[in-house]
Amino acid sequence: MRYAYYPGCSLTHSAAPYDLSTRAIAGPLGLALEEIEDWNCCGATEYISINKAAAYALVGRNLALAAQQGVSQDVVAPCSACYLNLRKVDHYMGKYPDLRDQTNQSLAAGGLHYDPGSLRIRHLLNVVVEDVGLEAIKSKVTRPLDGLRVAPYYGCLIARPQLNGGSIDPEYPTHLDHLLKNLGAEVVDFPLKTHCCGGHMTQISADTAYELIRRLLHNAAEYEADLIVTACPMCQLNLDAYQSQVNRHFGTGYHLPVLYFTQMIGLALGMEPAALGIGREVVSAAPALKKIGKVAPETPAAPRRRKRDDKALPMPRQREEA
């Protein structure tokens, strides 16, 4: 499976481990990722609200390059902000002919042109879960992540808005949950899985950002997660790099490492942590990762019998999960 790969700026610096681990697992998962040549920044989360014409040209240039280089119809972005921006531009250029013409006029200055709808913009998580498939990944696992309790954190950018029929449920996504389960990890319920990490609010109003980060850490800690697994460089940065500041600010003592799902896949495939960029996070994941494989031996107790005086009502029967 060939894909045009759009790493985005984060993956070249703060989220380098994401890039490293993505490239590391691509081969074993059968993904041929070919980087778009001469790609540029997507404008991150703000630019599109500040200068629309320039922002559309900025993103449009990447789309035009990908289309021109013709590696694949599928463009894959690991960064959620890049993913959303690429998708947004593709969608609105298709919806509004004026915007399409204006953007293409700008692109023409560089000898480029983009026809909206000609590419499919995919998030790396979608590609891994839908194209590679959970069964295929499970069959490649050599070191199951047994004993590890993980909180699946999607962030706010992947699931909504659902432009052009995104396949991730905007209300309660489960792609990452299923993936991590198939890697052997124990996935905790994480009600805040799609809540905002604060984004760039850390630079604008730190107090607001700290509160948003605290909520997430608190919720993951409440569910006794060993670590948080994310699919977004912004989420990783905020939760990881600002964790000590949040602790200082609120007088709390959270120690929750935040890793990328690609790093978890790599671990489960038996790769060395260093080769996946593990160890470069601020809140060390080492203590948590030591738990892998150390499952509390389950006492082979007789099937639990209800006590005669047990008044508890049965929980609803869960339907077989997909």
Added chain:
Amino acid sequence: MAERVGVYVCHCGSNIAGVVDVGGVAQWAKDNLEDVAVARDYKFMCSSLGQELIEQDIKEQGLTRVVVAACSPHLHEKTFRKACANAGLNPYLCHMVSLREQVSWVTTDKTAASEKAKAMISAGVRRVVLHEELEPTEVPVNPTTLVVGGGIAGIQASLELADAGYPVYLVEREPSIGGHMAQFDKTFPTLDCAACILTPKMSDVDGHPNIHLMSYSEVEEVTGYVGSFTARIRKKARYIKEADCTGCGICIEKCPKKVVDEVFEAGLGYRKAIYRPFPQAIPKFPVLDTANCTYFERGTCRACEKFCPTGAIDFEQADEYLDLDVGNIILATGYDLFDCAKIPQYGYGRLANVFTSLEFERMCNAAGPTEGKIVLRDGITEPKSVALIHCVGSRDKRHHPYCSAVCCMSALKFGHLVMEKTGADVTSFYIDMRPLHKNYEEFYDRLQQEGMHFIRGRAAEVTDAARLPGEEGKLIVQAEDTLIGRQRRFPVDMVILLGALQPRADAKETAVRFGISCSIDGWFTERHPKLDPVATMTDGVFIAGTCQGPKDIPDSVSQGAAASARVQGMITTGTVLIEPIIASIDEARCSGCRICNNLCPFNAIDYLEAKGVSSINAALCKGCGTCVAACPAMAITGAHFNYAQITAELEGILYDAVRGNGFGSPKRSGGDGRHAVIPEPALEPAS
């Protein structure tokens, strides 16, 4: 002899006349169409004056054919056929052209509408000339009725028929009749206990000499036609000899195996492997659930057999099949509750103290798993605050677009019960309050006075992720209060989801089995949404209760009664006329290839070994035309839809399509009509 056709263009008030130039179209028909002797336009053709106009013209002008260009034949075909018959003309020599549904209601351009009307009238005139005189067949109606589904609608229908003196087979899938109503605690708006008003009716069914109750049974197959259906019933093995069982319940008491009751207790309570869903179950005989019985799992136990005082347990029992002959069928198969886990942000299945409406009904019921105590999932703690979320799966594009009709009132009822039993604070999250029927608004008013809180806004999520003081250990309902325009968070102990009413999981298969249709949502389709709500497009098959759409108990009961009244009418008349618009096989042309035999959706075609040809059972044939189209030898003809008539109709509609190709003249093109006259392709483009 040339036919004399009368063309009548109806104004339908302004329905048709507002868009189509009715006078002009009628005049055009008279001037241009061959065989047209009379053409008139009239304000309301369906009025008695309009009908008399046709009758008068038949008598005075010697009309031999009639075309009425008005509404859809679904509505008034019978009216105009009757008018023709009154004047001594065979009613099947009358044809309707649907100017309202197919032209005026769907066209805005007046010129285009009038042109389309002309084409359609031209088609109607061409085909009606070739109509044949047909006679309907008269068949007797078996006075026995099959009622499928023993909920309140089915019970009502059965009792009304039985009380009128007609025999009824009542078939119920579950071990007991009673349906969803038997699961409920109280009924709105009067708050009388559901069991108190339902169980007397159930006992009436049990003891009724005219009702043959078959519980734990399903209809496998239906054959036949109105007046004489045959239904194959599978009586599932109960593993109880009904003749010997006294219903003492010792087997249930002694059974060592307890399982969660997913059906009657909605998953909230337990039952034994041999069980009776509830104490007042009708019939009284228990059912042995082989999927959970220790004996069927491991080959030992047989405690029930050991203790049964009358030796009524029979482990060898097998399913029984019975063929019932009935004249009419009433379907009252009910609804399923929406699977609330499909909206994961409400936490059902994840968060222990989120309950569905059906679970809550069982919890409130004194005979339910908590003996009527309102408690959290731990079975002990009483909630101090309860949230009710309306429209879970209803009025939601992602699930069901429709309103489930009963949830607002259920929520009010629940609010009252919670406050009465626990004194807890109750908050309802609604989109719109819809207390529509008699005394419902008053009930809403009463609850407002009793202190129930109402928040107008669809709840966004239910979470246990506490953020603010006072939220720890609670479920938090987040919603936009649209009356003040603010996001609000409500920490509560218990959440009740008012799930949508949705069609039974197997409603589509049931519809196919009984030869009726489903709406897009999956509810059974009635013959007319306003004027014929309990009949279906299949004669002799009626529907009642929630299988037709969401409705409350009073409406279900009304429909049960209405369906039974319709059936009684058929039985009293004693015979029913069967439409003669059916297919027939020309034996001389039939090669006996049998292609048609399996294609017939009504199993109306048999192969006659002796003659080596296929033959159509006139009573079973519905005139769908499948076999007509499939027959490679063109040996099958559909009455009113033979090749000549269809070709003539096509020629009529294309009268002005292309000039100079044989279709150009509005006059008939000749030919034997049996085979389409294929015109030579025009060499020159039409100028």
